[in-house]
Amino acid sequence: MPLIELKHVVGGYGGAPILNGVDMAIEASDIGVIVGPNGAGKSTTLKAIFGLLRVTGGTIEFGGENIANSLPDKLVPKGLSFVPQEKNVFTSMTVEENLEMGAFTRTDDFRPTMDWVYSMFPVLAEKRRQPAGELSGGQRQMVAMGRALMSKPKLLMLDEPSAGLSPRYVIEIFETIVRVNKEGVGILMVEQNARQALAFASKGFVLAQGQNRFTGTGPELIADPEVAKSFLGG
Amino acid sequence: MDELIFFINRVLISGTVLGSIYALGAVGVTLIFGILRFAHFAHGDMMTMGAFVAFVLAAAMTAMGIVTPLPAGFVVLPLAMIITAVLALGLDKGFYAPLRQRGAKPVTLLIASIGVTLMIQGLTRLIFGSGTRTFFDTESKDIFRIDMSWAGGSRPISITEPQVIMFIVTALIVVALHLFLTRSRLGKAMRAMADNAALAQVSGINTALVVRVTWVIAGALACVAGTMLALDVALMPDLAFNIVLPIFAAAIVGGLGHAYGAIVGGFLIAFAETMAVFNWTAVLRPINGLLPEGMALPANLALVPTEYKLTVAFVILVITLLVRPTGIFKGAST
Numbered sequence: 070m071p072l073i074e075l076k077h078v079v080g081g082y083g084g085a086p087i088l089n090g091v092d093m094a095i096e097a098s099d100i101g102v103i104v105g106p107n108g109a110g111k112s113t114t115l116k117a118i119f120g121l122l123r124v125t126g127g128t129i130e131f132g133g134e135n136i137a138n139s140l141p142d143k144l145v146p147k148g149l150s151f152v153p154q155e156k157n158v159f160t161s162m163t164v165e166e167n168l169e170m171g172a173f174t175r176t177d178d179f180r181p182t183m184d185w186v187y188s189m190f191p192v193l194a195e196k197r198r199q200p201a202g203e204l205s206g207g208q209r210q211m212v213a214m215g216r217a218l219m220s221k222p223k224l225l226m227l228d229e230p231s232a233g234l235s236p237r238y239v240i241e242i243f244e245t246i247v248r249v250n251k252e253g254v255g256i257l258m259v260e261q262n263a264r265q266a267l268a269f270a271s272k273g274f275v276l277a278q279g280q281n282r283f284t285g286t287g288p289e290l291i292a293d294p295e296v297a298k299s300f301l302g303g
Numbered sequence: 304m305d306e307l308i309f310f311i312n313r314v315l316i317s318g319t320v321l322g323s324i325y326a327l328g329a330v331g332v333t334l335i336f337g338i339l340r341f342a343h344f345a346h347g348d349m350m351t352m353g354a355f356v357a358f359v360l361a362a363a364m365t366a367m368g369i370v371t372p373l374p375a376g377f378v379v380l381p382l383a384m385i386i387t388a389v390l391a392l393g394l395d396k397g398f399y400a401p402l403r404q405r406g407a408k409p410v411t412l413l414i415a416s417i418g419v420t421l422m423i424q425g426l427t428r429l430i431f432g433s434g435t436r437t438f439f440d441t442e443s444k445d446i447f448r449i450d451m452s453w454a455g456g457s458r459p460i461s462i463t464e465p466q467v468i469m470f471i472v473t474a475l476i477v478v479a480l481h482l483f484l485t486r487s488r489l490g491k492a493m494r495a496m497a498d499n500a501a502l503a504q505v506s507g508i509n510t511a512l513v514v515r516v517t518w519v520i521a522g523a524l525a526c527v528a529g530t531m532l533a534l535d536v537a538l539m540p541d542l543a544f545n546i547v548l549p550i551f552a553a554a555i556v557g558g559l560g561h562a563y564g565a566i567v568g569g570f571l572i573a574f575a576e577t578m579a580v581f582n583w584t585a586v587l588r589p590i591n592g593l594l595p596e597g598m599a600l601p602a603n604l605a606l607v608p609t610e611y612k613l614t615v616a617f618v619i620l621v622i623t624l625l626v627r628p629t630g631i632f633k634g635a636s637t
C-alpha cells in the first residue's frame with residue numbers, strides 16, 4: 070500500500086475546477102517530483118492534499134484512510150507536513166520558535182527532533198535566537214523545512230523549495246531533501262528546476278491543465294524526448 | 304520643591320493611571336487586530352461592560368455584608384475578568400464568528416463592531432440607567448499622603464489606594480502577558496498567527512483555539528481597564544467609549560499587532576495628554592523672579608485646554624501615520 074495515493078482528484082478554489090483528475094502514488098521511500106508549465110495546478114495539487122482548498126471529486130488516501138478535505142490541524146498529527154512556496158517562515162519569531170511552532174500538534178518531548186533538525190542544518194543551530202526574518206533566502210528555506218520536519222512527518226510536501234536560491238543553495242537544499250528521504254520520510258515536491266530535481270526523483274509527474282501528462286521515474290521522464298521537448302525546454 | 308510635588312501629583316501619577324488604562328485597552332485592540340485583522344471598535348464598550356460586571360459583583364459583595372481591607376472593586380476583579388472574558392467569547396460567537404465564516408472583509412467586521420457598540424451601550428442604559436455611579440458609595444477612597452516636609456515641601460505627594468493597586472495590577476498583568484507570549488506554547492502560537500496566519504494553519508496550529516484565547520485575554524484586560532477607569536473616575540454607560548480614540552491611537556502608535564508596542568503607546572499617549580493639559584505655570588513659577596520687572600508668566604500655561612484633550616491623541620496618531628505608519632515597533636498592518 071502506498072503512503073499516499075491520489076485517485077482522480079478534482080478540485081479548485083470555488084470556480085471552475087483547477088484539478089481535473091490527478092493521479093499520484095508515493096511510497097515512504099519515494100522522492101516524488103511534480104513538474105509542469107505555469108498554472109498547471111502543481112501548487113494546487115499540494116494544497117488539495119493539505120486541505121487548503123475543496124476537493125470535489127476523487128479520493129486522497131493517506132495510510133489507507135481518505136483524507137480529502139481534512140484540515141491541517143488534523144493532517145499534521147497524522148504525519149503530513151507542507152512547506153509553502155512563499156511566506157513560509159514566521160519572520161518576527163526566532164529560528165527556534167519557528168521550529169517549536171512546527172511541533173505545535175505534538176504532546177511528547179520534541180527536543181530530540183529539534184536536535185535532529187539542527188544536526189541537519191548546523192547553521193540554524195548557530196542562529197537559533199535570531200528572528201527568522203533576518204536570515205538569508207537559503208537559510209529561511211532551511212527554517213521552513215526544519216519547521217515542517219518538527220512534526221516528524223511521514224510525508225513532507227515542498228512547493229518549489231529551490232525557488233529564488235543561488236545555485237550553491239539549490240544543490241544544498243536538494244542534498245538535504247535526499248538526506249531527509251533516506252531517514253524514512255517520503256517526499257512530494259513541486260520544482261521549476263525540473264531537470265535537476267527529476268534527476269534524483271524516484272517518481273516524476275508531468276502535470277498540465279490539471280491532469281497527469283506523463284508519469285515515470287525521474288530519469289525516465291528526462292530521457293523521454295516528448296517530455297524533454299514540451300516540458301523541459303528541449 | 305512644591306512645584307515638583309505638584310508635577311508628580313498632577314502629571315506623573317495621573318499619567319501613569321491613565322497610561323495603565325490605555326495600555327490594557329490597547330493590548331486587547333492590538334491582539335484582536337493581529338489575530339483577526341479587524342479594528343474592534345466596540346473595545347471601549349467591552350471595557351465599560353467589564354466595569355459594570357465588577358460593579359454588580361462589588362455591590363453584591365457589599366450587600367452580603369462582606370467587608371474587605373481592599374476596595375471591593377479590586378477584590379471582585381478576578382471573577383469580573385472571567386465573566387467579561389466569557390461575555391467577549393459570546394460576542395465573538397454571536398456576531399463576529401458568523402461573519403468570518405462567510406469570509407467577511409475587515410471593514411464588514413468593523414461595521415459589525417460599531418453595531419455591537421450601540422448594542423452594549425443600549426443594554427447598559429436599559430439595565431443601569433444613564434446616570435453616573437461610583438464604587439465608593441459605601442466605602443471611602445483611602446488617600447496616602449507622603450509627607451515631603453523633610454525636603455522642604457509644604458504639600459504632600461498624594462496618591463489614592465486604588466491608584467496604588469492599579470499600578471501593581473498593571474505591572475503584574477504586563478509581566479504575565481510577557482511570560483505568556485514568550486514562554487507558553489499557546490502564547491507563541493498567538494504570535495505565530497499574528498505574524499502569518501496561513502503558515503500557522505499549515506503548521507497545524509489550532510487557530511480556532513488561538514482566536515478564543517485572544518478574546519479571553521482581550522476581554523479580561525478590558526475588564527481590568529474599565530474597572531480601573533470607573534474606580535478612578537466614575538461609572539457610566541459611555542465610560543470607555545470616550546477613550547476609544549486614544550486607545551486606538553496607542554495601538555497604532557505602538558504598531559498594530561504588537562503587544563509591547565501597545566503598552567508603550569498607551570503610556571506615551573497618556574503622558575502626552577496629561578502634559579498637554581497640565582498648567583506649566585505652576586511649575587515654572589520660580590522663574591517669575593528672574594523675569595524683568597512687570598513681566599510674569601500667564602496664569603494658565605497649558606498647551607491644550609482640558610476640553611480639547613482628545614485632540615492630543617488625534618494629533619499623535621496623524622503624525623505617526625505620516626512619519627512612521629507601521630508604528631514604533633514594526634506592526635502587522637503592513
Ligand SMILES: Nc1ncnc2c1ncn2[C@@H]1O[C@H](COP(=O)(O)OP(=O)(O)OP(=O)(O)O)[C@@H](O)[C@H]1O
Pocket residue numbers: 082087105106107108109110111112113114
Ligand atoms: N487562491 C487561488 N484562487 C483562485 N485561483 C487560483 C488560486 N491559486 C491559483 N489559482 C489558479 O489555479 C491555477 C493553477 O495554479 P497553481 O498555483 O496550482 O499553478 P502552478 O502549477 O503551481 O504554477 P506555477 O508554476 O506558476 O507555480 C491557475 O490558473 C491559477 O490562476
Ligand SMILES: [Mg+2]
Pocket residue numbers: 111112113154228259
Ligand atoms: Mg506553484
